[in-house]
Amino acid sequence: MLRTSTTLAALTAATALTVGAPSRADACGCFAPPDPSVPVVQAGERIVFAHEDGMVTAHIQIQYQGDASEFGWLLPLPSVPEDGLKLGVEELFTQIINTTQPKYRVNLVAGDSCDFNFPGRFAGSASDAQNAPPSEEESGLVVLQDSIGPYDYVVLDASTKDEMFDWLVENGYFIPTGTEDVVQPYIYDGAYFLALKLRKGNDVGDVQPVVLRYKADYAMIPIVLTSVAANPDMGIQVWVLGEHRAIPRNYRHTVLNEEHIDWFNAGANYNDVIIAATNEAKDGQSFVTEYAGTVEPMRGLLDYDGRFGSYEDLKRIDDAIEYLRYLRYNGFAFGGALTTLLQQYFPVPDTLESFAKEDFYNFPDAYLQQYRDANPEAYAAEYRFDAVELTDKLWERIVTPTLEAGELFNKWPKMTRMYTTLSPDEMTRDPVFSFNPSLPDVANEHVATYTYLCDATQDGPQNTPGIFELPDGRRFYLENQAAWTEKNRSSVPYSRRIEFLREEGPPQIEVDNSTDLTQSTAGDSGCACSASETRGSAAASMLVVLGLGVIAVARRRR
Amino acid sequence: MRHAPYFAVLLALAACSGEPPPDPPPPGDSALIVGAGPEDGTAGFIAVEDGVELTLQPGAQGGFHVYVNLRFTEASLSKFGDDNKPLIRRFARRTSNGTLVSRSTHTTTLMPSPDADAMFDTEHSIPVFLCPTPVGVAVADETLILEVEAAADEDDTDPIVDTLEFIPRCPTGDQEQFCRNICFG
Numbered sequence: 001m002l003r004t005s006t007t008l009a010a011l012t013a014a015t016a017l018t019v020g021a022p023s024r025a026d027a028c029g030c031f032a033p034p035d036p037s038v039p040v041v042q043a044g045e046r047i048v049f050a051h052e053d054g055m056v057t058a059h060i061q062i063q064y065q066g067d068a069s070e071f072g073w074l075l076p077l078p079s080v081p082e083d084g085l086k087l088g089v090e091e092l093f094t095q096i097i098n099t100t101q102p103k104y105r106v107n108l109v110a111g112d113s114c115d116f117n118f119p120g121r122f123a124g125s126a127s128d129a130q131n132a133p134p135s136e137e138e139s140g141l142v143v144l145q146d147s148i149g150p151y152d153y154v155v156l157d158a159s160t161k162d163e164m165f166d167w168l169v170e171n172g173y174f175i176p177t178g179t180e181d182v183v184q185p186y187i188y189d190g191a192y193f194l195a196l197k198l199r200k201g202n203d204v205g206d207v208q209p210v211v212l213r214y215k216a217d218y219a220m221i222p223i224v225l226t227s228v229a230a231n232p233d234m235g236i237q238v239w240v241l242g243e244h245r246a247i248p249r250n251y252r253h254t255v256l257n258e259e260h261i262d263w264f265n266a267g268a269n270y271n272d273v274i275i276a277a278t279n280e281a282k283d284g285q286s287f288v289t290e291y292a293g294t295v296e297p298m299r300g301l302l303d304y305d306g307r308f309g310s311y312e313d314l315k316r317i318d319d320a321i322e323y324l325r326y327l328r329y330n331g332f333a334f335g336g337a338l339t340t341l342l343q344q345y346f347p348v349p350d351t352l353e354s355f356a357k358e359d360f361y362n363f364p365d366a367y368l369q370q371y372r373d374a375n376p377e378a379y380a381a382e383y384r385f386d387a388v389e390l391t392d393k394l395w396e397r398i399v400t401p402t403l404e405a406g407e408l409f410n411k412w413p414k415m416t417r418m419y420t421t422l423s424p425d426e427m428t429r430d431p432v433f434s435f436n437p438s439l440p441d442v443a444n445e446h447v448a449t450y451t452y453l454c455d456a457t458q459d460g461p462q463n464t465p466g467i468f469e470l471p472d473g474r475r476f477y478l479e480n481q482a483a484w485t486e487k488n489r490s491s492v493p494y495s496r497r498i499e500f501l502r503e504e505g506p507p508q509i510e511v512d513n514s515t516d517l518t519q520s521t522a523g524d525s526g527c528a529c530s531a532s533e534t535r536g537s538a539a540a541s542m543l544v545v546l547g548l549g550v551i552a553v554a555r556r557r558r
Numbered sequence: 559m560r561h562a563p564y565f566a567v568l569l570a571l572a573a574c575s576g577e578p579p580p581d582p583p584p585p586g587d588s589a590l591i592v593g594a595g596p597e598d599g600t601a602g603f604i605a606v607e608d609g610v611e612l613t614l615q616p617g618a619q620g621g622f623h624v625y626v627n628l629r630f631t632e633a634s635l636s637k638f639g640d641d642n643k644p645l646i647r648r649f650a651r652r653t654s655n656g657t658l659v660s661r662s663t664h665t666t667t668l669m670p671s672p673d674a675d676a677m678f679d680t681e682h683s684i685p686v687f688l689c690p691t692p693v694g695v696a697v698a699d700e701t702l703i704l705e706v707e708a709a710a711d712e713d714d715t716d717p718i719v720d721t722l723e724f725i726p727r728c729p730t731g732d733q734e735q736f737c738r739n740i741c742f743g
Contacts, residue, residue, distance in 0.1 A: 217685065217686070428739075
């Protein structure tokens with residue numbers, strides 16, 4: 001898809017995701033604090049697909065930074081979307097990101113003779129991890145035109161490029177330079193384009209996801225069109241819901257060599273590893289499966305019983321404080337589109353401190369009463385509002401889209417999360433997604449183990465030598481935890497395997513790097529510690545010998 | 559098509575195989591015929607023979623497909639209940655090595671055929687998505703076999719089945735090069 005703005009260079013500079021454990025919006029409308037054990041990834045494209053009965057439903061997150069007047073968005077469609085355009089919600093993405101986020105943890109294990117206890121599991125310390133409507137004569141071109149929420153949208157017949165582009169320009173849709181060079185594959189008899197722009201009076205803060213439902217055999221991302229406005233190594237994150245595990249049909253599939261993960265810093269270099277690994281595939285076109293499994297963790301997160309209360313009750317509340325209290329106690333998650341909407345009715349005084357602005361709607365008693373009584377000059381006027389109008393908007397923009405997004409996870413049993421990064425010169429092929437019933441699930445939680453060699457603990461846990469074991473069973477002697485991060489692996493491939501995932505059967509392996517990976521340097525007994533894994537100092541060598549001696553003694557005692 | 563006993567004289571309007579089109583099955587039998595559809599995707603069953611060449615049509619956000627259509631005997635309808643909406647499962651494979659190149663499951667609506675008595679056709683032509691192909695697998699200029707199962711529902715273990723062998727070809731003109739880029743693996 002293509003966001004038509006000169007400021008689209010900021011695609012990947014969109015809101016940073018502080019991802020965390022699966023969390024349910026609680027009564028205060030907040031989410032649980034972010035989990036520091038997960039890598040932060042900023043993706044330029046995020047789409048949740050669901051596929052059933054020849055219909056594709058796409059929830060598309062639109063990330064945009066720039067002037068509202070320059071906001072525009074183009075998407076080629078295989079058919080006129082059924083039910084037109086619908087609104088989506090950011091909360092779907094927040095929750096599904098959290099729920100399926102790859103996590104890299106290290107279990108710390110005390111050696112047999114240790115006389116101290118470390119926490120059984122950690123993932124690096126928190127501080128480590130935080131380091132104008134158409135005329136009649138135009139109606140043949142304009143297939144559908146309407147407005148929804150903050151958007152005006154139009155579906156255009158894309159049989160001819162020039163006619164379509166002329167219409168877009170005449171009607172205020174910005175088309176970035178270069179679009180005409182890449183759009184040709186999407187121009188043919190029976191093709192359609194969806195164009196989107198902000199309605200008058202709406203701002204960039206009003207931008208929210210959109211939902212489309214259209215006939216198609218497969219879900220596809222028209223990434224070729226995105227190439228004119230993409231940054232290098234742009235992240236593309238996709239979830240596919242269905243009966244089975246989803247696969248990238250026409251892209252390769254990469255299994256990471258987890259040796260490159262910065263395990264002791266919660267996988268902080270994860271995105272760099274993904275970039276390097278996918279670039280090892282032909283044309284840089286490969287996806288990594290980050291999660292494949294049940295949708296159960298998502299069930300009820302968005303649409304739990306009683307959420308949002310009653311439309312009839314809410315629209316009868318004409319007191320501002322009572323109204324905001326009702327939102328707070330009925331699961332409205334303040335932020336994003338909701339906050340933007342509320343600001344139109346209950347503007348936050350400019351004189352408030354920034355933290356207070358963030359808390360304004362969460363604590364209406366404080367900010368609309370106590371603080372106001374103390375600072376009447378900060379408030380311009382009474383908060384008079386049309387409760388029916390506001391409630392209608394809330395139901396249109398927040399409640400209905402959230403509940404419909406939640407319904408996705410009641411309809412399909414499985415979800416698959418895939419991720420890749422692509423630079424503009426790699427965006428030559430639109431990724432298509434399908435299913436393979438015979439492929440196994442993929443866990444998003446990855447756990448390695450670090451077993452301390454206990455007689456060398458004087459320098460603290462992070463500086464204590466140990467045996468580090470990756471989930472794939474490879475074992476390494478480490479002089480300290482930093483040695484893992486600092487180790488030179490320039491000649492070690494980032495991919496364990498590059499493979500083709502077909503719509504049936506097991507993966508077909510194209511590249512198997514297993515023999516090129518760094519092999520275990522600590523044997524099963526812990527007696528094979530290699531000096532090459534240490535810093536090479538004599539002292540380190542002594543530690544190796546000493547540590548192995550302890551292990552050997554401990555094993556003989558069993 | 560595998561209705562050898564029924565082969566006869568339906569004319570292949572868009573087919574290029576040169577073989578005579580097959581006979582329709584007797585209306586009293588429960589049977590399905592896979593045919594082609596008009597290249598613009600509108601309704602219309604076109605009887606074709608195995609080996610037919612079908613032109614890849616642009617569509618689906620920059621992909622290519624061929625149009626097929628399904629024809630059912632009247633006797634088939636009882637299987638699908640009152641709404642005449644069979645569940646269609648489609649599998650397209652390369653005949654050379656059996657590689658699966660397209661799969662889809664969907665329901666479709668049947669309408670009385672405008673040009674064949676006691677026959678029912680799919681309401682619209684069905685696009686069989688082929689390109690972009692599975693990575694490394696050519697589809698264009700390859701003989702594919704399309705197997706179609708028409709079932710009453712997900713639990714129906716005795717669907718009506720037919721197949722069609724066809725060779726997809728890239729279109730000429732503006733879309734030819736793009737087709738060649740994404741339909742040859």
